[in-house]
Amino acid sequence: MISRTDCAAMDREDPMAATRNRFILPEGVIYLDGNSLGPAPKAVPARVARMIEREWGQNLITGWLADGWMEKPLALGDRVARLIGAGPGEVAVVDTTSINLFKLLASALRLRSERKVILSNRENFPTDLYMAQGLSDWLGQGHELRLVAEDEIAAAINEDVAVVMLTQTNFKTGRVLDMARITKAAHESGALTLWDLAHSAGAFRVDLDAANADFAVGCSYKYLNAGPGGPAFLFVAERHQAEAEQPLTGWLGHAAPFDFDIQFRPAEGIRRQVCSSPGVMGLVALEAALDVFDEVDLDQLRVKSNALCDLFIALVEERCADQGFTLVTPREAGLVEPLIRGSQVSFAHPEGYAIVQALIKRGVIGDFRDPDIMRFGFTPLYLGYRDVFDAVMHLQDVMENGEWDSPAFKIRAAVT
């Protein structure tokens, strides 16, 4: 049996242990939901306060230049680029994940205008499918969103497919798709790829350029810890930037926004994907959140992520062996490409919803996804091995005491 002493020894050896001090974490909480909303980095309140009181407060309108607000979408894009294997000028931090997906999907469809199929999988996060439906419907040119099962994606790529639109890490199962292999298959059929990195960016090293990916989007509020509804990002491979055009042609994507031409003319490079004045408060929060990553070795991050997830699986299987849990996440993680598992572990259980609520009552925050999936995110930045041990002890108690079997834990709230 793995003991708490064993876990304490692992914590002592953990080269990333100090990073935990960079986060606000409530007393008595074991937070296993950083894959929904990362916790607040301690540097964020001061950075945002400085922006409000000193930059906005004292510099007023001149902050757009004096404090570099106008350049933040691209400057922060270059910082996110390091985490996702993109080059300088390939990433911008703007708008929301869904809206960025719309822009890049539109760009891809125009680059492959003779093809009509957007290929995705049924297990994709629904908002991505909805945005694709919205775009196809409105284009009115006979586009089709073709959905297949996750395992059939590569086989389903053919010469009808304009763009393969996938979320790299499945939000329910944590399974990671092989970006390089699928992108290669897409390119061999003349199709483009668009990757949603929502559960990838900051969870492990992504390598968009090595995979030869065409387009990508992602959010900052999960593993990047920039706060609820924080600004999203988008990636356009340099080779597509001159031709990638999209319909949300706002003034900050104009080649010369302050000329106030009446005719839109797209800016060069990634800038044409910017639309509106950026929300500066969200951008400076992300800035402070990315400072944490400046000290993180992404190889170390992956080693620890795998170790935490492996430990959780082993402990659940040891301590809750006969409680009806089925591992949904791939057992193998992968250390280098191709990765197989993200930084989460999901178990299915028929009473999953109530069990998750009983755990939350005890301060172990995970979440539940229909129909029966208990989802636990393991973020090496602020979780240790004893946290994993303690979480499983709580789970064992919840199961052995039948604590989940209470009416209070069975009322379904709108958001978990």
Add this chain to the structure above:
Amino acid sequence: MISRTDCAAMDREDPMAATRNRFILPEGVIYLDGNSLGPAPKAVPARVARMIEREWGQNLITGWLADGWMEKPLALGDRVARLIGAGPGEVAVVDTTSINLFKLLASALRLRSERKVILSNRENFPTDLYMAQGLSDWLGQGHELRLVAEDEIAAAINEDVAVVMLTQTNFKTGRVLDMARITKAAHESGALTLWDLAHSAGAFRVDLDAANADFAVGCSYKYLNAGPGGPAFLFVAERHQAEAEQPLTGWLGHAAPFDFDIQFRPAEGIRRQVCSSPGVMGLVALEAALDVFDEVDLDQLRVKSNALCDLFIALVEERCADQGFTLVTPREAGLVEPLIRGSQVSFAHPEGYAIVQALIKRGVIGDFRDPDIMRFGFTPLYLGYRDVFDAVMHLQDVMENGEWDSPAFKIRAAVT
């Protein structure tokens, strides 16, 4: 001649004088650019800090329900509604002005699918025209953005026109279009109207429902003082809500977002115009900024706005009579509908750019818009009559000393 003593007397009689204390205003600055970026309300730093440290910091993911984050787009929409003459459930605070314009323009075009013309004016803020161009181009159904001169709008409305898309208050001249009259003309021809309230909301009482307006958008970072790139809003008249559909169909516009259906099905009411997870930091900043308006009488606001603008015009014409300034803003303001002038005054001058820079050097912040327009915003919430007097004295000095005629003031920066 109007004296500083006269202005001091007006300040003493000003029923809104105390509102100034609710804003952070730097020492030695007279801020006449609240029409570009409103100053920071003093309550914002504490409200945002509470959201970061207490809500996000302590409640983590549960903040979406526990702290009401999820409901803020509609709850804040109802608060903005009071300022723009809309009813409950007609306004949502989401995304950016440009993106909201895209959504509602798309909604309008679908409601009038047999018509192909978007009618606007050449003087409209360019990003609105760019978004219309982007949408028309991408729909590929022969839509046309037809641009006429501001004075020709009503006459140009005919049965080809699907939607009349206008900014109520001209960003350069401050002229206010007659919303009720133009909307009536549009409806008589079977067209819809879409109003951009960027320079209207918070500047004076807007009355969308009384004007029978169909759609509107606006921003929160000008007269609403919610900070740089703060969240935007949109309005859909209740009668159109069931049929208004738009292409940015993100998960939070779904009838049941947490069912994770693979097929989009729009929510009822204004909610279907919401797309993505909202940026909570920006929303709580707006919340604190709107608290200021809770104590503002909109009739008083208009009276003072007119008085400040009238005073500025009178003083410039008195003190700088032979300096080559030409009033661009309408001289008449209007106190009740139809309003003629917004809450700004613009003068044209061939050396306008350098003059504005010389004023900024002296702490009088206005802005410049090509080709020759000096633009000054007068916001009754934090400006007094002596501020107006002092600003004109600075202008007089700048002109009489030839201070503007310096190479340092002639280098054009990208943003002013």
